Amino acid sequence: DLTSDRAALLSLRTAVGGRTLLWTTTQQSPCGWAGVQCDNAVNRVTALHLPGVSLSGQLPVGIFGNLTRLRTVSLRFNALSGPLPSDLSSCVDLRNLYLQGNHFSGPFPEKFFSSLRHLVRLNLAGNNLSGEISNDFNNFTRLRTLYLENNRFSGSLPELKIPNLEQFNVSFNNLNGSVPKSLQSKPKESFIGNSLCGSPLEKLCPSKEDVPPAVSVDLSRNRKKKHGLSGGAIAGIVIGSVLGFIVLVLLLFIICRKRSSNKTTVVAKLTDAEVLGEKPLTGGSNGFSATAAASTAAMTASSATGGGEACAPKKLVFFKNSSTVFDLEDLLRASAEVLGKGTFGTAYKAVLEAGMMVAVKRLKDVSVSEPEFREKIEFVGAMDHKNLVPLRAYYYSKEEKLVVCDYMPMGSLSALLHGNKGGGRTPLNWKVRSAVALGAARGIEYIHSHGDDVSHGNIKSSNVLLTKSLDACISDFGLAHLVGPPSTPNRVAGYRAPEVTDPRRVSHKADVYSFGVLLLELLTGKPPTHALLNEEGVDLPRWVQSTVKEEWTSEVFDLELLRYQDVEEEMVQLLQLAIDCAAPYPDNRPTMSEVTSRIVELRGASQVDNGLNPDQVHGLESD
Numbered sequence: 001d002l003t004s005d006r007a008a009l010l011s012l013r014t015a016v017g018g019r020t021l022l023w024t025t026t027q028q029s030p031c032g033w034a035g036v037q038c039d040n041a042v043n044r045v046t047a048l049h050l051p052g053v054s055l056s057g058q059l060p061v062g063i064f065g066n067l068t069r070l071r072t073v074s075l076r077f078n079a080l081s082g083p084l085p086s087d088l089s090s091c092v093d094l095r096n097l098y099l100q101g102n103h104f105s106g107p108f109p110e111k112f113f114s115s116l117r118h119l120v121r122l123n124l125a126g127n128n129l130s131g132e133i134s135n136d137f138n139n140f141t142r143l144r145t146l147y148l149e150n151n152r153f154s155g156s157l158p159e160l161k162i163p164n165l166e167q168f169n170v171s172f173n174n175l176n177g178s179v180p181k182s183l184q185s186k187p188k189e190s191f192i193g194n195s196l197c198g199s200p201l202e203k204l205c206p207s208k209e210d211v212p213p214a215v216s217v218d219l220s221r222n223r224k225k226k227h228g229l230s231g232g233a234i235a236g237i238v239i240g241s242v243l244g245f246i247v248l249v250l251l252l253f254i255i256c257r258k259r260s261s262n263k264t265t266v267v268a269k270l271t272d273a274e275v276l277g278e279k280p281l282t283g284g285s286n287g288f289s290a291t292a293a294a295s296t297a298a299m300t301a302s303s304a305t306g307g308g309e310a311c312a313p314k315k316l317v318f319f320k321n322s323s324t325v326f327d328l329e330d331l332l333r334a335s336a337e338v339l340g341k342g343t344f345g346t347a348y349k350a351v352l353e354a355g356m357m358v359a360v361k362r363l364k365d366v367s368v369s370e371p372e373f374r375e376k377i378e379f380v381g382a383m384d385h386k387n388l389v390p391l392r393a394y395y396y397s398k399e400e401k402l403v404v405c406d407y408m409p410m411g412s413l414s415a416l417l418h419g420n421k422g423g424g425r426t427p428l429n430w431k432v433r434s435a436v437a438l439g440a441a442r443g444i445e446y447i448h449s450h451g452d453d454v455s456h457g458n459i460k461s462s463n464v465l466l467t468k469s470l471d472a473c474i475s476d477f478g479l480a481h482l483v484g485p486p487s488t489p490n491r492v493a494g495y496r497a498p499e500v501t502d503p504r505r506v507s508h509k510a511d512v513y514s515f516g517v518l519l520l521e522l523l524t525g526k527p528p529t530h531a532l533l534n535e536e537g538v539d540l541p542r543w544v545q546s547t548v549k550e551e552w553t554s555e556v557f558d559l560e561l562l563r564y565q566d567v568e569e570e571m572v573q574l575l576q577l578a579i580d581c582a583a584p585y586p587d588n589r590p591t592m593s594e595v596t597s598r599i600v601e602l603r604g605a606s607q608v609d610n611g612l613n614p615d616q617v618h619g620l621e622s623d
């Protein structure tokens, strides 16, 4: 009954921990616990969805022996090890077993094949399982999916006469022999990485009885070749080695020259300073002071040569909506710390002597001319909205281009959701997440209100920064138009709309797509570059869509969110909006103003504005 189901789940939690530790054990019924589903009619636990939640260790025997009404077990992408639990065979109703991406080892347990006769989907890929893939799989007459790739299965493949088997993969094991007839219609990729032969693989199977004579001759020739190298081969190897050596010497020469020329530039100083890293540093040895020193050098140089007539004077230029409360000298004296490296350069936090904190971005690879730079940055600097990170000033010289904006004390949404080098994840409750979604949407809507050709172009969770009161502000707006194409294009790949081929040619609709991915990230807690997605070779929107289609909507949501059952309807509505935004065809995506009104609507009239205080960021812990 439900009491023994509950006890079994608690033993699971004790044994493998992970984010099951968030379960509120004061609740008598386990049915509200994240990842646990019950069937009210029979009052039993019927599904366990705990993918990618850091479970680790062995599954002790006794857990599945009690959870006998399970139909779905999904413990994919954890760090579970040891043998597959032998009492899985008690779950005779089991339809779906997803254990891929763990460290399970050893052979299939006894009775595995005789008991689990209802299995429809079996995915054990990416473990260390061994033993043979036996004839017993034919017991699973309803099987549609059989994924066993990336394990250590050995021996030959049996004939599998399973009528509805659609998805099949045994690649990258230690299998040998020929591909049986019943599996020859499967794609070649399902078998590669083994010593298998025969169709659909290109490798023919040698057969003792009827090897045609021509083939025997070939084989013997090959064998002969192995004994010694021909003159031609020896000459090839000698020439290859000499060429390789010359290339190596040339490379070393180029690297040495580069190093010695760099030594005289400030860039070298900066690189050293950046290695010093995150600790606040004072004095001339820190990264930012080095930058500023470069700026001063540039300033001196330009005033010495009289500067260009067309160019404005080399000083910190403040935007109209900012008061001039510090100057370049103050920035020079500020203590600074590297916040991180982005596509457009390095960001620093600078603490001015008056205690004021600003973020300074040192832009690299600025590709536009000085007048164009000034015109574009002035345009961006004139923007003023509650949900945009306020720009304060900029600096332009031949050597240095700096942009100064407000420092956002709560950091980025990405750091809160996924943790960063300084700390782990911060539990964010539904109220915070939906407020962040709304704030970010309003920021983007404001940018779009400046015209059809004004888009952000780089919407992602590290560009959504939070104020002390957890208002979301969009950052990095306009920088994409100032710099050359990013040297690391993949950084935004997970957010980029499919139609965008040149990252500088962006559109409102492409921003909407990126925002959709950001919403999915907020809801699932998974970054668009999550290992689970890479393993499955899909992007976040496609993963969510396929999971929703299989009616596992609850598996999509971040476990932390599943605690708030009273807002499930709102969550599902936001999920739908996210999917609409990430539609493959730009014309099918809503506009940003439609997006904001839908978020306002789904959050309900009670939650006007953000109305949060910083303590609510820890809302989950206080529960």
Ligand SMILES: Nc1ncnc2c1ncn2[C@@H]1O[C@H](COP(=O)(O)OP(=O)(O)OP(=O)(O)O)[C@@H](O)[C@H]1O
Pocket (backbone or CB within 6 Å): 339, 340, 341, 342, 343, 344, 345, 346, 347, 359, 361, 389, 405, 406, 407, 408, 409, 411, 412, 458, 462, 463, 465, 475, 476, 491
């Ligand atoms: N104004 C700011 N206040 C606080 N942190 C900031 C500020 N601006 C940037 N950061 C943080 O500094 C780091 C580097 O930011 P940056 O914008 O340079 O790169 P990014 O967002 O990682 O990538 P990209 O350049 O593609 O936007 C990020 O972690 C970002 O969250």
